[in-house]
Amino acid sequence: MGSLEGIFSGVQLAFSFQGILFVFLGVMAGTLIGMMPGLGPISAIAIMIPLTYNMDPPIALVLMAGVYYGAVFGGSTSSILLNAPGISGTVATSFDGYPMAQRGEAGKALAIAAISSFVGGTISVILLMLFAPMLSSIAIVFGPPEYFALMVLGLTAISSLADGSTIKALISAVVGMMAVTIGIDTQTGTTRFTFGNPNLLEGIDFLVVALGLFALAEVCALIINRKQTTGKNDSIGSLKLSKSDFKDMSGPMGRQSFLGFILGILPGAGATIASFIGYITEKKITKKPEEFGKGAVRGVSAPETANNAATSGAFVPLLSLGIPGSGTTAVLLGALLVMDIQPGPLLMTDQPELFWGVIVSMYIGNMFLLILNLPLIPYIAKILSIPRPMLVSLVIMFSMIGVYSISFNVFDLYLLLIFGALGYIMRLLKFPPAPFILAFILGGMMEESFRQAMTMSNNDITIFFTQPIALGMLIVGFLSFIVPILQSLRQKNKNAVE
Amino acid sequence: MKKTWLLFLALFTMIVLAACGSADSSSDEEESASGSSDENWKPDQSIEIVAPSSAGGGWDTTARMAAEGFEEEGIIDQGLGVVNKEGGGGAIGWSYVAEKSGNPHHLFVGSPPLLLVPLNGQSEYGYEDFTPLANMISDYGAFAVREDASWDNLNELFDDMKDNPDDITVIGESSPGSMDHIQFVKIAKAAGVDPKSVKYVSAQDGSTMTNLLNGNADVYSSGVTETIEQVRADKIRVLGVTSEERMEGDVVEDFPTAKEQGIDETFVNWRGFFGPPDMSEAEIAYYEEKFAELNESEHWQETREKFAWNEMYMESEEYKEFLSEEKESMQELLNELNIQGE
Numbered sequence: 001m002g003s004l005e006g007i008f009s010g011v012q013l014a015f016s017f018q019g020i021l022f023v024f025l026g027v028m029a030g031t032l033i034g035m036m037p038g039l040g041p042i043s044a045i046a047i048m049i050p051l052t053y054n055m056d057p058p059i060a061l062v063l064m065a066g067v068y069y070g071a072v073f074g075g076s077t078s079s080i081l082l083n084a085p086g087i088s089g090t091v092a093t094s095f096d097g098y099p100m101a102q103r104g105e106a107g108k109a110l111a112i113a114a115i116s117s118f119v120g121g122t123i124s125v126i127l128l129m130l131f132a133p134m135l136s137s138i139a140i141v142f143g144p145p146e147y148f149a150l151m152v153l154g155l156t157a158i159s160s161l162a163d164g165s166t167i168k169a170l171i172s173a174v175v176g177m178m179a180v181t182i183g184i185d186t187q188t189g190t191t192r193f194t195f196g197n198p199n200l201l202e203g204i205d206f207l208v209v210a211l212g213l214f215a216l217a218e219v220c221a222l223i224i225n226r227k228q229t230t231g232k233n234d235s236i237g238s239l240k241l242s243k244s245d246f247k248d249m250s251g252p253m254g255r256q257s258f259l260g261f262i263l264g265i266l267p268g269a270g271a272t273i274a275s276f277i278g279y280i281t282e283k284k285i286t287k288k289p290e291e292f293g294k295g296a297v298r299g300v301s302a303p304e305t306a307n308n309a310a311t312s313g314a315f316v317p318l319l320s321l322g323i324p325g326s327g328t329t330a331v332l333l334g335a336l337l338v339m340d341i342q343p344g345p346l347l348m349t350d351q352p353e354l355f356w357g358v359i360v361s362m363y364i365g366n367m368f369l370l371i372l373n374l375p376l377i378p379y380i381a382k383i384l385s386i387p388r389p390m391l392v393s394l395v396i397m398f399s400m401i402g403v404y405s406i407s408f409n410v411f412d413l414y415l416l417l418i419f420g421a422l423g424y425i426m427r428l429l430k431f432p433p434a435p436f437i438l439a440f441i442l443g444g445m446m447e448e449s450f451r452q453a454m455t456m457s458n459n460d461i462t463i464f465f466t467q468p469i470a471l472g473m474l475i476v477g478f479l480s481f482i483v484p485i486l487q488s489l490r491q492k493n494k495n496a497v498e
Numbered sequence: 499m500k501k502t503w504l505l506f507l508a509l510f511t512m513i514v515l516a517a518c519g520s521a522d523s524s525s526d527e528e529e530s531a532s533g534s535s536d537e538n539w540k541p542d543q544s545i546e547i548v549a550p551s552s553a554g555g556g557w558d559t560t561a562r563m564a565a566e567g568f569e570e571e572g573i574i575d576q577g578l579g580v581v582n583k584e585g586g587g588g589a590i591g592w593s594y595v596a597e598k599s600g601n602p603h604h605l606f607v608g609s610p611p612l613l614l615v616p617l618n619g620q621s622e623y624g625y626e627d628f629t630p631l632a633n634m635i636s637d638y639g640a641f642a643v644r645e646d647a648s649w650d651n652l653n654e655l656f657d658d659m660k661d662n663p664d665d666i667t668v669i670g671e672s673s674p675g676s677m678d679h680i681q682f683v684k685i686a687k688a689a690g691v692d693p694k695s696v697k698y699v700s701a702q703d704g705s706t707m708t709n710l711l712n713g714n715a716d717v718y719s720s721g722v723t724e725t726i727e728q729v730r731a732d733k734i735r736v737l738g739v740t741s742e743e744r745m746e747g748d749v750v751e752d753f754p755t756a757k758e759q760g761i762d763e764t765f766v767n768w769r770g771f772f773g774p775p776d777m778s779e780a781e782i783a784y785y786e787e788k789f790a791e792l793n794e795s796e797h798w799q800e801t802r803e804k805f806a807w808n809e810m811y812m813e814s815e816e817y818k819e820f821l822s823e824e825k826e827s828m829q830e831l832l833n834e835l836n837i838q839g840e
Binding site for chain 1: 552555558559562566581582583584585586587589590593618619620621622664667673674675676697699700701702703704705707708709711712713714715726727728730731733804805837
């Protein structure tokens with residue numbers, strides 16, 4: 001039927017001079033903006049919106065999409081080099097990417113991230129081409145009970161993020177969950193823990209917490225423990241990946257391209273949850289979980305594959321249903337509406353050229369990203385050889401610019417400093433920050449979906465156990481939480497007997 | 499020694515950056531002394547239109563389109579810039595403009611949340627604290643159900659709701675007490691449904707339509723435009739819209755109003771422009787004239803068609819009266835729902 005013709009006209013659009021030019025400009029702008037600590041796809045797209053007002057809509061969409069996945073692609077850079085994640089989707093990358101860079105292998109870490117991103121991006125675009133029309137039904141399977149179960153599953157990761165004391169990891173997570181309750185409660189409209197301060201009504205932005213707990217805390221540590229870390233990590237290391245590196249990457253890249261894509265389709269889950277779940281599953285699968293958190297190849301590869309795959313996945317509900325699955329795609333949807341494009345179930349039949357054009361251009365865009373990023377790595381990694389005092393002030397400056405650009409509100413800068421201080425104190429007392437940020441990201445959605453489900457079921461809690469998908473995920477979550485505890489108990493018993 | 503120097507540098511960076519943020523506010527104060535009380539006021543610096551939301555939303559689009567119209571049609575020859583001040587459902591942007599008292603170069607775009615958010619106790623500033631300049635457009639609410647739902651019109655839905663309120667979940671984007679909730683309750687109440695019995699769920703992560711389609715919610719209360727594509731694809735049906743008369747345009751002309759179904763109630767999602775507190779007669783007159791001119795312009799007519807907005811022009815005085823009536827009816831509803839600020 002007509003769909004072949006549609007694909008053909010899409011290919012034509014994507015390979016036209018304008019199509020190639022703008023996808024190139026888009027991914028270049030996106031990847032450069034994404035590399036800045038604190039600036040992610042939302043800011044990148046928001047910057048682009050005014051430029052596209054008078055552009056031809058399909059070309060504008062090609063450009064915007066390029067900016068979007070370009071920013072996700074570049075987002076890992078600041079996580080790896082500076083421990084300053086610019087978007088929630090690259091937090092998990094910093095867990096192993098930053099230790100790797102600290103070890104003097106920044107070039108390798110960036111190369112792994114770039115290749116994994118490329119593979120994740122490309123495989124998922126192929127999946128998008130093959131299955132987009134069919135997958136739109138998956139996008140709507142998830143309702144509040146399923147989301148609640150998914151968040152619970154994600155939170156069980158805390159036990160695997162614990163680096164040392166499990167109790168401290170749990171405390172860190174609880175505080176993170178408490179922090180996310182600040183603001184207007186979505187289900188009643190009541191304000192919670194705002195102390196009458198209007199700046200807190202919308203709650204605390206993820207970026208403030210991430211940059212405070214990771215980047216600023218790291219900066220404090222760098223300034224105060226200056227003597228302990230000298231010189232060593234200035235080297236970039238070789239870009240070349242060994243055969244065993246590729247072997248390590250192939251598993252995560254293969255698995256996470258699919259898993260990330262599917263999680264990306266679910267509205268609300270997106271790149272962040274995909275990257276965390278990608279990280280956790282690989283940690284559970286691998287034979288050497290003890291390497292995770294200390295600069296494991298798989299630990300960089302898994303979240304980077306997953307978050308880029310999820311980015312393509314996010315286009316399924318956006319283009320085939322008109323449903324934005326994340327903050328970024330919501331901004332993208334707004335931009336499309338301005339351009340007179342109304343994404344919805346009929347977009348594919350009404351404007352096949354646009355629908356397929358964007359998808360094909362994403363394939364080209366991913367090639368560009370790899371070509372752009374790989375040769376740049378030695379130069380980007382040189383950031384680390386900037387003298388420490390300058391580097392430290394640059395990180396502070398970029399963190400502040402990133403936070404200020406969310407809402408142009410000076411209050412957020414004070415919050416950033418508070419979280420920076422909190423992050424440093426947590427570090428001193430050996431409380432891991434990762435569970436905090438995970439609970440902060442997942443906790444809000446977990447609470448909201450729990451309460452939505454309870455309202456829908458008239459406060460009948462069995463709603464979570466009667467839906468097969470929700471029940472399945474809760475069981476998996478319960479097992480992944482309880483099994484390690486049982487194992488460690490058995491280990492202790494054994495030791496006691498001996 | 500060196501350590502302290504580093505900390506100093508870090509601190510310095512922060513202070514410079516923090517100062518950048520507030521620099522513009524101090525320079526504005528000086529402007530406020532001049533001007534005012536002249537018979538013919540004219541802006542002597544560029545005009546800033548605040549969209550109290552992020553880029554891409556309804557407020558933002560209105561602000562950007564108006565700024566573009568003013569410039570392209572040559573109505574205002576000063577520069578116009580749109581600034582996004584998002585947060586607190588608008589409260590952050592409003593408090594920003596409220597602080598610009600006496601400087602009429604700062605405007606913002608407002609709509610019903612400007613009444614509802616303060617009534618819910620989430621903003622210290624309400625419309626009374628600002629100078630309504632002109633209302634430009636209106637939009638309406640729509641109540642949608644799945645294609646296979648058992649209700650064929652609003653009356654069937656509301657009758658069912660009276661009998662089994664627990665079985666029907668209404669979903670909307672905004673929090674309880676804000677727009678999507680209030681527009682539904684307002685119409686339902688006119689049809690005899692107890693406002694408090696309405697089971698309303700708020701989904702602010704963009705999953706409203708998903709939850710209607712997958713059966714977790716039964717009714718979706720939203721803006722008319724959000725429903726069009728799914729209606730065209732035969733996935734959902736719109737049982738009623740909140741406008742006074744049938745709307746014009748493809749698809750939407752088929753949406754029945756609540757009024758024609760015998761429910762004598764409407765809900766208008768108006769959108770207009772406001773200035774800071776304490777503007778002089780001359781300043782108000784200047785903007786009134788300019789907005790009237792914009793409203794008549796070809797550019798604005800095209801903009802309205804493009805976004806499916808309806809013309810709803812009101813000049814300052816009329817706007818003020820309209821707002822006070824609207825506020826009263828909202829207050830009444832909120833009281834019945836037991837949602838109250840402070």
